Amino acid sequence: MNKNLKFECETGNYHTFCPISCVAWLYQKIEDSFFLVIGTKTCGYFLQNALGVMIFAEPRYAMAELEEGDISAQLNDYKELKRLCLKIQQDRNPSVIIWIGTCTTEIIKMDLEGMAPRLEAELNVPIVVARANGLDYAFTQGEDTVLSALVNRCPKSKNKKTLAEKNLVLFGSISQTVATQLDLELKKQGIEIHGWLPDQRYTDLPELNEHTYVCGVNPFLSRTATTLMRRRKCKLIGAPFPIGPDGTRHWIQKICETYSVSCKGLLEREESIWAQLQDYCQIIKGRSIFFMGDNLLEISLARFLIRCGMIVYEIGIPYMDKRFQSAELDLLAKTCLEMNVPIPRIVEKPDNYNQIQRIRELQPDLVITGMGLANPLESRGIHTKWSVEFTFAQIHGFTNARDILELITRPLRRNQHLQKLESIKNFVYESPA
Amino acid sequence: MYAGPAHIGTLRVASSFKNVHAIMHAPLGDDYFNVMRSMLERERDFTPVTASVVDRHVLARGSQEKVVENINRKDQQEKPDLIILTPTCTSSILQEDLQNFVNRASLNTKSDILLADVNHYRVNELQAADRTLHQIVRFYLKKEKQKVTRTEKPSVNILGVFTLGFHNQHDCRELKRLLNDLGIQVNLILPEGASVQTLKNIPKAWLNIVPYREIGLMLAQYLKNEYQMPYISTSPIGLIDTASFIRQLDQKLGAHLDIDVEKYIQYQTRFLSQAAWFSRSIDCQNLTGKKAIVFGDTTHSVALTRILTREMGIRVICAGTYCIHDADWFREQVEGFCDQILITEDHTQVGNMIARLEPSAIFGTQMERHVGKRLDIPCGVISAPIHIQNFPLGYRPFFGYEGANQIADLVYNSFTLGMEDHLLEIFGGHDVKTAITKSLSTNSEFIWSETSLAELQRIPGFVRNRIKRNTEQYARDKNIKEITLEVLYAAKEALTT
Numbered sequence: 001m002n003k004n005l006k007f008e009c010e011t012g013n014y015h016t017f018c019p020i021s022c023v024a025w026l027y028q029k030i031e032d033s034f035f036l037v038i039g040t041k042t043c044g045y046f047l048q049n050a051l052g053v054m055i056f057a058e059p060r061y062a063m064a065e066l067e068e069g070d071i072s073a074q075l076n077d078y079k080e081l082k083r084l085c086l087k088i089q090q091d092r093n094p095s096v097i098i099w100i101g102t103c104t105t106e107i108i109k110m111d112l113e114g115m116a117p118r119l120e121a122e123l124n125v126p127i128v129v130a131r132a133n134g135l136d137y138a139f140t141q142g143e144d145t146v147l148s149a150l151v152n153r154c155p156k157s158k159n160k161k162t163l164a165e166k167n168l169v170l171f172g173s174i175s176q177t178v179a180t181q182l183d184l185e186l187k188k189q190g191i192e193i194h195g196w197l198p199d200q201r202y203t204d205l206p207e208l209n210e211h212t213y214v215c216g217v218n219p220f221l222s223r224t225a226t227t228l229m230r231r232r233k234c235k236l237i238g239a240p241f242p243i244g245p246d247g248t249r250h251w252i253q254k255i256c257e258t259y260s261v262s263c264k265g266l267l268e269r270e271e272s273i274w275a276q277l278q279d280y281c282q283i284i285k286g287r288s289i290f291f292m293g294d295n296l297l298e299i300s301l302a303r304f305l306i307r308c309g310m311i312v313y314e315i316g317i318p319y320m321d322k323r324f325q326s327a328e329l330d331l332l333a334k335t336c337l338e339m340n341v342p343i344p345r346i347v348e349k350p351d352n353y354n355q356i357q358r359i360r361e362l363q364p365d366l367v368i369t370g371m372g373l374a375n376p377l378e379s380r381g382i383h384t385k386w387s388v389e390f391t392f393a394q395i396h397g398f399t400n401a402r403d404i405l406e407l408i409t410r411p412l413r414r415n416q417h418l419q420k421l422e423s424i425k426n427f428v429y430e431s432p433a
Numbered sequence: 434m435y436a437g438p439a440h441i442g443t444l445r446v447a448s449s450f451k452n453v454h455a456i457m458h459a460p461l462g463d464d465y466f467n468v469m470r471s472m473l474e475r476e477r478d479f480t481p482v483t484a485s486v487v488d489r490h491v492l493a494r495g496s497q498e499k500v501v502e503n504i505n506r507k508d509q510q511e512k513p514d515l516i517i518l519t520p521t522c523t524s525s526i527l528q529e530d531l532q533n534f535v536n537r538a539s540l541n542t543k544s545d546i547l548l549a550d551v552n553h554y555r556v557n558e559l560q561a562a563d564r565t566l567h568q569i570v571r572f573y574l575k576k577e578k579q580k581v582t583r584t585e586k587p588s589v590n591i592l593g594v595f596t597l598g599f600h601n602q603h604d605c606r607e608l609k610r611l612l613n614d615l616g617i618q619v620n621l622i623l624p625e626g627a628s629v630q631t632l633k634n635i636p637k638a639w640l641n642i643v644p645y646r647e648i649g650l651m652l653a654q655y656l657k658n659e660y661q662m663p664y665i666s667t668s669p670i671g672l673i674d675t676a677s678f679i680r681q682l683d684q685k686l687g688a689h690l691d692i693d694v695e696k697y698i699q700y701q702t703r704f705l706s707q708a709a710w711f712s713r714s715i716d717c718q719n720l721t722g723k724k725a726i727v728f729g730d731t732t733h734s735v736a737l738t739r740i741l742t743r744e745m746g747i748r749v750i751c752a753g754t755y756c757i758h759d760a761d762w763f764r765e766q767v768e769g770f771c772d773q774i775l776i777t778e779d780h781t782q783v784g785n786m787i788a789r790l791e792p793s794a795i796f797g798t799q800m801e802r803h804v805g806k807r808l809d810i811p812c813g814v815i816s817a818p819i820h821i822q823n824f825p826l827g828y829r830p831f832f833g834y835e836g837a838n839q840i841a842d843l844v845y846n847s848f849t850l851g852m853e854d855h856l857l858e859i860f861g862g863h864d865v866k867t868a869i870t871k872s873l874s875t876n877s878e879f880i881w882s883e884t885s886l887a888e889l890q891r892i893p894g895f896v897r898n899r900i901k902r903n904t905e906q907y908a909r910d911k912n913i914k915e916i917t918l919e920v921l922y923a924a925k926e927a928l929t930t
Contacts, residue, residue, distance in 0.1 A: 012486055013503075018462030040522040040553070041438040046465045048434055068554040071526055103460045103523045107492065134460030135488050353483070353510060372467030372480060379477035 004333045004343055007320065012349035015370045016294035016318060017050065017388065018043070019132040019142030020100050023061045024051050025392070026146055029173045032201050034094035035061035036084065038112070039102030060092060066104055073108075078115050082122070089125055096153075096202040098146060101131040126202070128153060138318035140220040140295045140391060143173055147197055148227040154197065154208045167194035168255070169206045169234070171224055172217035174396055176200060181397045182217070182242060189256050189263055197224070208232040213258055215251075217242055217396060219328060220296035222321035240328040243297070244304030245273040245401045250331060273398045277308070280405035283412055285309035287365040290358075293317045293350050294370050294387050299325055301368075301390065302344060303332040304404065311341050313362050316350035366411060383411045435730075435755035435778055435798065435818060440521045441466055442561030443549040444482055446569070446648075447517045449595040449624040453569075454481045454513040454544075456503055458496065458524040458531060461486055473821050474596060483507065487523055495529055504538040504546060514629045515545045515569070522553040545629075547572055559647040559730070560758060562595070566624055567651040573632035574659070581636040587686040588618035590638040592664075593649030594625045599733065599817045600831050601625070601645075607830035608644060608669065614697065615682060616690055623649075636660045640685055644668050644832065646732040647756065669832045670736035671840065672702050672709055673743055701834045708837035711845075712745045720747055723848055726790060728753040728775070728783055728797040729816025733831070735766040737796050737815050740840060742770045747844070750790050751775055753783065780804075791899050794847040799823075809898060813847040879905055880915045888921055900925075 020043055023035040037043055044063040051059075064084050069075040085097055101112050116127040130149040132142035170182070170193055183193050195206020197214075208214075210233035216225055219241050228234040239254035240247045249270040256263050274281075289305060291298045293316025302312045322329065336343045347355075352373065359367060359382060367377055367384045374384040389407055394400045440457060444466045447455040457463060467480040485503040487496060504516055518535055532548050539546045550568055551561040589612065594605045602625075609619055620638035621627060641656055641664035643649040653664035663685055669678035676698045683694040702709050711717065725747050727738045731754050738752040752767045753775030754760070760776045767774060775786055784804040787795060795801045795812040799820050805812035814823055815831075830836040881889070892900050907924035908916055 012461075012488070013483060015464055015467060016462055018460075018465070020462075041434065041557075042440070042463060042522045042553075044434050045437045045441065046462070049465065049469060071554065103487070104526065107523065107526050134462040135492065138461055356479075370468065372464065372471045375471045375475060376477060376479045 004336075005329055005346060006343070007322075007346050007348060009348045010351040010354060012351070014293065014316070014318070014350045014352045014355075015372045017139040017370075018046055018134045019137040019139060019145065020047065020102060021050055021139065022132060022142030022146060023047070023098075023100060026098075026143060026173055026198070027060045029175075030096070030198050030200070030202055032095035032203065033060060033098055034088050034092055034096070035098045035100060036064055036088065037061065037100040037102065038064045038066065038081075038105050038110070039100075040066050040104050043102050043104075060094065062088070071104070071108055077110055078118070081115060082119055085119060085123055085125070085127070089123055094125065094202075096126045096128060098128045098130060098149075100142075100146075101129060101133060103133045103135050106131065106133050106135055126153060138294065138296070140218070140297070141223075141319065143218075144221050144223045147171060147173070147221060147224040150198060150205065151208070151224060151227045151231060153202075154205045154232070157207050157209055165211060166259070167207065167212045168192065168259075169195045169197060169208060169212055169214050170217055171197040171214055171228065172221055173198055174217060175394055178394050178396045178400065181399050185248070185252060185397060186255065189252060189261055189266070191255060191259055191261060208234055210234070213237055213255075215239060215255060216324070217251075218297070219300050219325055222324035225324050238324075238327045240303070240331045241300045242396050243300040244307065244404065245270045245277070245398055246307045246335070247300055247304060247328075247331070248396070248398050248401070250327075254327065269398060273401055277401060277405055280402070280409050281308045283409045284405070286311070287412070288313055288362070289366045289368065289408075290355075290362065290364040291315045291317075292352065292355055292367060292369040292373065292387070293347065295391050297390050297395075298368075299328050299332060299346070301404070303328065303335050304401075305408065306332070306335050306339055306341060308405070309339070312344040313364050314355070314358065315344050315346045316355060317346065317348055320346065320348045366408070383415050385411050435780065435800070437558035437818075438522060439551045439553045439556050439558060439561035440519050440549075442556075442558040442563075442648075443517065443519045443551055443565045445558075445596050445598075446562050446565040446624050447519070447549075448481050449626070450515070450569070451626060451628045452481075452511075452513050453515045453517065453629060454483070454507055454511055455517045455519050456500070456507060457482065457484045457519045457521055458500060458529075459484050459487060459519075459521040460523055461488065463521055463523070470596060473819075473824050475824070481511070481513070485518075487527070492527075496527075497529070497534060500531070500534045501538045504534070505541055508542040508544050513544045515547065516542070517565070517569075518546065518548045520549065520551065520553065525553040545572070545576075557758070559756065562648045563651045566592070566595075566648060567655055569629065570623070570632055570635065570652055571655060573629055574635065577633045579633070581634065583639055584618060584620060584637050586618055587616075587640075587689045588620040588638045589640045589642050589682075590620050590635055591622045591642050591644065592652055593643055593645045593647075594622055595648070596625065597817075598645070599730075599815075599819060599823065600825075600829055603828055603830040604644065604832040604836070606828070607833040607835050608642070610835075611669070611675075611679075611833045615679070615692055615694070617682065617686065623652075636662065638662065640664065640682075644732075646735075646759065646762070647730055668732050668736055670733070670836060671740040671744055672706060672834075672837050674736065674739065675833055675837065676702065706834035706837045708744065708834075708841040711841050717745070717845070720745060720845075720848060722748065723793045724748050724750045724790070725794045725796060726751045726753075726787055726792045726801075727771070727815070728755075728795070728801055730754060731756045731759050731763050731766075733816040735763060736831070737840075738767045738770050740837075741796075741844065744837075745841070745844060748772075750792060751786060753777065753786075794844075796844070796847070809895060811847045813843045815843070878914075879908055882915060882917045884918045885916050885921045888918055 020037050027035050099112055112129045116129050120127045128149050130146040132145045212234045214228045214234045215237040225236055229236050237258050240250040242248040242251040288311045290313045298315045298317045302315045367382055368387050369384050371386055377384045395404050444455050447453050464484045467482055470476050470480045485500045535546050535548045549565050594601045641653045641662055643653045643666040656662040665681045667678045669675040679694050727734050734754045738749050741747040741749050749771040751773050752771040754763045755778050757776055780800040787804050795805045796815045798816050798818050802812040829839050904921055904924040
């Protein structure tokens with residue numbers, strides 16, 4: 001672990017999405033799945049408002065809304081869930097039903113893990129339980145809980161021949177386009193991906209055993225990594241994440257090293273991508289940025305943006321797994337050294353109130369923040385970018401580095417443009433007190 | 434889901450007051466309210482809501498120190514007048530003694546502290562908002578039990594204007610204008626923009642106005658019992674109800690007003706508002722016999738149903754509300770103004786009703802707008818739940834005479850325009866895209882012959898689905914498998930006779 005990095009921990013009073021939001025992208029990724037969120041009206045209200053129109057597109061997810069009778073154990077949980085799952089099975093016939101446990105099921109200690117196998121046997125459809133609740137996790141960690149639950153459903157080996165082969169399995173939910181792009185990058189180095197966790201279909205879950213090498217594509221998958229190592233004895237390739245051309249290059253390099261393959265033309269590929277990014281890098285060079293922290297992508301994004309020439313004041317992050325992210329953290333420290341910028345403070349479980357005080361003092365050029373704080377900050381003349389966009393945009397690999405900078409520079413470009421307008425300059429912002 | 438969970442109501446009331454802070458006793462991620470307020474209202478200020486986060490440690494040891502600490506901290510940071518501790522579904526089942534934390538915290542704070550008296554499993558957003566407003570006002574009136582004298586000139590309080598309400602800001606402005614015309618002063622507007630320091634002045638007003646059925650009624654009743662303040666709970670939406678609202682004001686304050694209200698109503702209805710003339714103008718003849726469905730909260734659903742039938746001559750084939758706690762009142766209000774009444778919180782039930790009745794237009798919430806999109810039926814949004822486009826920057830009241838104009842526009846624009854309607858029928862429609870599969874019914878048990886399909890294409894887009902369904906229904910009844918041109922015409926004849 002790099003000694004130059006300093007970690008702080010605050011009060012944990014910060015805004016983020018509830019981890020049940022992971023159903024929004026996971027149901028689209030796993031096409032034959034059905035997600036059943038077992039929670040209260042609060043959970044339903046959040047999903048309905050956060051996902052907007054998707055509610056009406058007959059999505060493959062639903063709420064099992066707990067009522068007073070469920071809470072006080074007047075109703076039979078098992079019977080209720082059976083009724084619902086039977087209906088789901090009849091209406092949609094999914095290959096898997098994923099139960100998302102929430103705060104409420106946690107507090108009333110509803111034994112979802114105990115009920116699932118019984119129901120699974122009765123209905124003859126796999127039922128996977130993931131506890132994606134706000135008591136334990138933040139936003140993207142919801143995906144982590146689902147994927148780590150799916151690890152246990154991966155087949156040990158489909159046929160005897162492949163048992164001893166050093167298969168490569170990548171974990172993390174990314175769109176099919178991005179998955180194909182990463183696949184092609186590795187193919188160029190002569191490395192074949194044997195499976196994805198998750199893949200397009202539940203029925204295509206990859207085979208896992210003690211010879212399998214696994215590598216993560218997202219920084220928030222520490223629980224999944226642990227499960228892969230402990231439950232399936234897989235070997236984890238600890239690498240920086242393929243976000244930005246620098247991250248992607250290191251990620252490929254690390255995989256190549258594991259397979260004792262010498263990289264071909266990788267540095268040149270990275271160089272050519274950087275050359276394409278020059279126009280955007282010019283805009284942000286020397287500008288400062290502040291991550292308030294809510295989706296765990298912060299370290300990787302900060303590392304990339306420092307390489308682009310930005311100065312990072314603070315990296316807020318909900319949860320910091322120093323082991324899972326160690327290669328990423330090392331690369332961050334190294335990048336700071338090479339770019340000759342101070343190492344940013346890394347603040348775990350940040351306190352939004354304190355952060356706003358620091359933002360007022362530091363006056364960064366850009367703040368990456370949640371939607372609840374963006375407009376108030378903008379009205380005080382602080383430029384912001386919504387952090388959730390990084391979760392939903394395609395940001396992985398060489399090809400998509402430009403998309404990250406497109407997002408990052410958008411507020412700067414827009415404000416540059418707007419501030420030339422007389423009306424904005426004089427009438428919108430609060431006069432500095 | 435139409436009405437949100439209880440804590441949303443409490444937070445809406447709390448954050449509408451000036452310098453009041455709400456602390457939610459909730460797990461991480463439950464503060465989605467801040468996002469909604471900041472995004473929908475495009476709020477420039479930080480939403481005065483924070484969470485006292487319930488996590489594993491809290492489950493193990495209780496949240497005692499944490500809640501007290503958070504209250505004390507917020508007291509020092511923001512120096513609010515009042516801090517409201519807000520329970521959520523999670524804290525409802527934890528059953529911690531939150532009132533005790535409030536008592537303990539208030540020993541060391543300058544601000545007042547209240548525990549919102551709402552139970553997640555018993556009340557919804559609207560009921561909770563009603564209760565919280567009542568609770569806060571009662572707290573401050575009890576605190577300063579002093580004799581208050583009425584204002585010299587007639588004045589009123591407006592109860593129930595608050596954040597994230599449907600067109601509330603515009604309505605409030607229109608209401609103030611109306612009262613100003615009548616020479617009535619506005620004493621206080623609650624809770625939007627009010628300071629809790631001024632709550633002691635509530636009894637100075639002669640009268641309370643509760644413009645929205647959903648919130649404020651509980652408070653108005655309390656003030657009537659305790660302070661002998663009469664109230665008016667008619668929503669001044671539509672020309673007839675606005676007039677009746679003004680007459681009620683006159684009844685209660687008339688002796689002190691220098692204005693002839695009947696003359697005022699006459700003048701406003703005939704000259705200032707265009708709505709009455711508009712619905713009599715030749716253009717609106719096309720609205721004859723058109724059918725509409727209305728669904729929303731009680732206030733807006735009732736108002737629209739009555740406007741459509743009484744003021745515009747449109748037939749309301751179904752009126753409904755999701756406020757099931759107030760169903761009796763709703764039934765009473767729309768009785769005789771619609772063919773049937775639908776009371777449900779289930780949006781699929783509403784969707785099915787719309788699909789079955791096939792109205793020419795829907796007036797509902799965003800949910801119904803989405804149903805309308807799928808069925809190709811136009812929809813005017815008249816009630817929460819709403820999206821960001823229902824927080825218009827321009828002036829769009831629903832209240833009073835300007836409101837009547839706005840509603841007339843909304844209704845008229847929702848129906849296919851008269852001449853366009855006519856021309857489409859004559860020339861067989863202008864959209865030639867293949868849209869015959871765009872229906873909710875997924876059955877494909879029928880074989881359409883090429884000629885009948887071509888004929889179907891010639892039918893205007895906005896009725897095509899209905900004709901298709903009717904024909905298939907006819908074929909099903911007659912046990913016909915293949916739909917030829919003859920069958921299509923036969924079905925049409927069978928329907929018209």
